[in-house]
Amino acid sequence: MYSIIDAAAQKVAEESKAYSVSVGILKDGKVYTRHFGELDKGKGNKANDDTYFAIASVTKLFTGQLLAQAVLEGKVNLDDDVRKYLKGSYPNLEYNGVPIKIRNLISYETALPRNLPNDDELRKNMTDETPFLYESSTKDIQRRLKKILPQLH
Structure with missing residues (x-):
């Protein structure tokens, strides 16, 4: 080999x-x-x-492969509400009462409106103290993947 x-x-x-x-x-x-x-x-x-290597969009390939395997093994359903797999309630992970589903995430469509404010509109109301809902880096994502891999196998 x-x-x-x-x-x-x-x-x-x-x-x-x-x-x-x-x-x-x-x-x-x-x-x-x-x-x-x-x-x-x-x-x-x-x-x-x-x-660690910065592999950017290639992570989509690995994520898709892991998700496909989990779906085939019956561990994940593409039509599940994403909140099923998160600790906490996250009421903001829906739009007009429709939950964001695994299918939406993997196809990069979250049912959120396309007419979100542009960056300039968002920035004018932000300060240095404005908290982000979530901030991650490649290492954070890799660390999280390592944690969930045992659950998927």
């Missing part, structure tokens, strides 16, 4: 001119990982299995 990973990673590194390439494969319940190059050219800092 590692010879296949090595060849593929070498090709990606050469074609993309990336400083670092990490590859992971899950086959028959076993995880195979390999890391090549440096995270920062010339610093000798190599990636490992605990390295």
